[in-house]
Amino acid sequence: MTIAFPQTITPVHGLRIEDLIGNTPLLRLGRVTAHLPESVAVYAKAEWTNPGGSVKDRAAFNIIRQGELDGKLRPGVTILDSTSGNTGIAYAMIGAARGYKVKLFLPGNASPERIAILRAYGAELVLTDPLEGSDGAIRAVRALVAEDPARYFYADQYNNPANWQAHYNTTGVEIWQQTAGEVTHFVAGLGTSGTLMGTGRRLRDFNPDVQIVGLQPDSPFHGLEGLKHMPTAIKPGIYDEDFADESLGVSTEATYVMARRLAREEGYLVGISAAAGTVGALMLAERLAARGEPGVIVTLFPDNAYKYLSEKFWRE
Numbered sequence: 001m002t003i004a005f006p007q008t009i010t011p012v013h014g015l016r017i018e019d020l021i022g023n024t025p026l027l028r029l030g031r032v033t034a035h036l037p038e039s040v041a042v043y044a045k046a047e048w049t050n051p052g053g054s055v056k057d058r059a060a061f062n063i064i065r066q067g068e069l070d071g072k073l074r075p076g077v078t079i080l081d082s083t084s085g086n087t088g089i090a091y092a093m094i095g096a097a098r099g100y101k102v103k104l105f106l107p108g109n110a111s112p113e114r115i116a117i118l119r120a121y122g123a124e125l126v127l128t129d130p131l132e133g134s135d136g137a138i139r140a141v142r143a144l145v146a147e148d149p150a151r152y153f154y155a156d157q158y159n160n161p162a163n164w165q166a167h168y169n170t171t172g173v174e175i176w177q178q179t180a181g182e183v184t185h186f187v188a189g190l191g192t193s194g195t196l197m198g199t200g201r202r203l204r205d206f207n208p209d210v211q212i213v214g215l216q217p218d219s220p221f222h223g224l225e226g227l228k229h230m231p232t233a234i235k236p237g238i239y240d241e242d243f244a245d246e247s248l249g250v251s252t253e254a255t256y257v258m259a260r261r262l263a264r265e266e267g268y269l270v271g272i273s274a275a276a277g278t279v280g281a282l283m284l285a286e287r288l289a290a291r292g293e294p295g296v297i298v299t300l301f302p303d304n305a306y307k308y309l310s311e312k313f314w315r316e
Contacts, residue, residue, distance in 0.1 A: 017097045020051040021061050022170045026178040026298070031265040032258075032278070033285065039294035042281045044274070044301045045175065052090040054271075054303035055171075059194050060090030062166035063155050064098070073153040078103050080145065080152040082137035084191065084226045085114035086303055087157050092121035103152070105137040105144075111225065113307040134191075135234045157192050159237030164198035171195065172202025175298050181206065187248075187281045187299040189215040189227045189273045193239035195300060200243065211245045215280040218249030223256070226273050226302070250279045256313040259305065271308055274301035 029042045036042075047055035067073030078101040079091050088104040095102040102123040106115075109130035118125055128136040138158065145154045157163050175183055186203055188196040193214075200212035217224045220232040230241065259275035262268045277299035288295040305314075 017051050018061055018094060021057045022050070023174060024049045026175070027268070027301070029266060029278070029281075032261055032282070036285050036289050040285045040288050041296050042278075042285050043179070043296070043298045044268075044277065044281075045171070045298070047300055047302050048270070048304035052086075052093045053306070054086040054089065055195060055300055056086040056302070057090045057093075058166040058170055059157060059163040059192070060087050060155075061094055062169075063157065063160050063162045064091070064094055064100075066160075066162040067153050067155070073100070075099065077153045078151060079155055080104075080141060081155040081157055082106065082134065082141040083157070084134050084137075085110045085118075085307065086226065087192075088123065089114065089117050089121070091155065092118055092123040095123075096121055100153075105141040107133055107137055111307050112310055117307070133233075134228065138234055157194070158234075161238060163192055163194035164201070164238050167195050167198025168202045169198075171300075172199040172206075175199065176203060176206045179296055179298065182296045183207075183210060183298050184295045185211045185213060185281075185284055185297040187213045187215060187277055187284065187297060189224075189276050189280075189300075189302070190230055190239070191226050191228055191273070192236050194236075195302075197238055197240065197243060212243065213280065213284060214244040214247045215250055215276055216247065217276075218251050223252040224250070224272055224276055225308075226271075227276060248280045248283060250276045254279050256316075260314065260316070263305065268301065269305040270301045271303040271305050272311075274303065277301070 025046045027044050027046050033042050050057040079095050080103050082105040085106060088106060092102045104123050105126045105128055107130050108127040128140050145152060186200055196214050203210045217227055217229045220229045255272060255276045258279050262270055262275060281297045281299040284297055
């Protein structure tokens with residue numbers, strides 16, 4: 001029997017890596033919220049399901065795409081920025097997919113897993129003084145841009161409005177749809193502040209009564225990688241300190257305890273900022289419960305724990 005094959009093959013239009021960004025699941029917390037009444041629910045967006053493994057894929061892609069539209073990012077220009085890790089991974093992933101070199105400044109105490117991932121994507125890394133944190137990386141990258149601005153596309157995640165606009169256009173819409181418009185509180189940690197500012201603005205457009213709550217470390221000396229203690233840090237240009245309805249401080253120790261609880265009681269092996277978000281969300285939930293008020297509280301799990309497993313608190 002002879003099988004006749006067609007002379008032409010219809011091309012298959014597959015997805016690009018960028019097409020996988022966004023539309024992340026909304027998870028409900030169970031055992032760590034078992035002490036709460038049914039009228040108070042706590043949810044988290046599983047942002048590790050983005051292809052680069054974190055919420056930062058959203059902002060990085062929008063920054064790169066807007067740079068291309070503006071003509072500032074074009075073939076031969078290197079993407080440059082400071083990062084604590086996740087945004088850099090997103091730049092490196094998307095840069096590789098779109099044919100751009102990527103150069104990143106990050107604190108020397110960034111987790112070894114993040115550094116390994118960045119190098120695997122081919123990014124050029126400059127490690128800055130760990131004691132200066134993310135602010136030291138910001139100062140170093142600004143000095144390089146001042147020396148040779150034409151060579152680089154300075155993505156400038158801390159000051160680029162495309163950062164918060166990514167969340168206005170995606171994260172806020174998703175949360176509204178996934179909660180059927182019932183969200184009452186949105187809680188997010190402050191790093192660049194893009195997630196809080198963009199998502200919060202969109203949710204307020206849907207319902208001005210939604211409460212927007214910012215989280216930050218309760219001390220300038222902390223172990224919450226990726227989060228800023230705003231009173232003592234270089235404030236991002238996109239951050240409006242009067243925007244949130246409330247600001248909560250979370251401790252490093254409470255966050256580490258929660259990271260272990262989420263893994264061992266919920267099955268969610270999440271990162272440090274995710275655990276901090278859960279600590280803050282539970283503060284709000286317990287306050288509502290004490291008042292006898294209902295609530296639908298949404299926070300983010302910005303990434304999973306795979307980039308932090310070398311941290312000693314997992315073994316405690």
